[in-house]
Amino acid sequence: xxxxxxxxxxxxxxxxxxxxxxxxxxxxxxxxxxxxxxxxxxxxxxxxxxxxxxxxxxxxxxxxxxxxxxxxxxxxxxxxxxxxxxxxxxxxxxxx
Amino acid sequence: xxxxxxxxxxxxxxxxxxxxxxxxxxxxxxxxxxxxxxxxxxxxxxxxxxxxxxxxxxxxxxxxxxxxxxxxxxxxxxxxxxxxxxxxxxxxxxxx
Numbered sequence: 001x002x003x004x005x006x007x008x009x010x011x012x013x014x015x016x017x018x019x020x021x022x023x024x025x026x027x028x029x030x031x032x033x034x035x036x037x038x039x040x041x042x043x044x045x046x047x048x049x050x051x052x053x054x055x056x057x058x059x060x061x062x063x064x065x066x067x068x069x070x071x072x073x074x075x076x077x078x079x080x081x082x083x084x085x086x087x088x089x090x091x092x093x094x095x096x
Numbered sequence: 097x098x099x100x101x102x103x104x105x106x107x108x109x110x111x112x113x114x115x116x117x118x119x120x121x122x123x124x125x126x127x128x129x130x131x132x133x134x135x136x137x138x139x140x141x142x143x144x145x146x147x148x149x150x151x152x153x154x155x156x157x158x159x160x161x162x163x164x165x166x167x168x169x170x171x172x173x174x175x176x177x178x179x180x181x182x183x184x185x186x187x188x189x190x191x192x
Contacts, residue, residue, distance in 0.1 A: 038145075038148070038149060038154050039149060042142075042145045042149075045141075046138075046142065049134075049138045052134070053134060053135060053138075058134050058160075058161050059159075060158070060159075060160045061158065061159055062156070062157065062158035062159075063155075063156075063157055063158075064154075064156045065154050
């Protein structure tokens with residue numbers, strides 16, 4: 001795997017339009033998804049889990065009934081990296 | 097379904113020994129489970145999701161890599177009820 005580097009704040013800001021719906025909160029890329037019910041929310045989480053495992057890059061996330069909040073950062077570099085944008089983009093594609 | 101009632105603080109405290117590992121935090125029954133890796137943690141979450149859906153009683157929970165934190169309360173009664181103890185007990189049995 002290519003070396004992963006922490007993106008500067010300016011880089012993160014300029015790249016946010018690549019991942020509609022995501023914003024920077026507490027140093028993470030974050031987005032909340034709302035579904036009709038728990039089954040739909042957890043079905044979505046299962047798809048994200050498989051994506052995350054295949055990338056070996058995992059979210060910090062929470063779920064309350066029909067709502068899933070996902071936070072992405074890269075612990076190894078102490079910030080947001082290219083990997084986070086890749087995973088955010090793939091998660092967005094799950095929804096499209 | 098029998099009517100669900102909010103348990104008093106005294107009732108909750110006296111019943112905590114029924115669900116080893118759980119404590120009361122922010123008005124919820126809460127326990128954190130730690131696994132070897134993400135696959136094990138998410139596998140556990142899947143089993144809990146099926147339990148929760150079958151009970152129509154869902155957790156507030158979060159996951160960071162190998163760690164899963166589960167909070168249980170009953171929104172309809174604004175506190176901890178018998179349902180929370182039932183789900184906590186069933187989750188403990190998943191681990192045994």
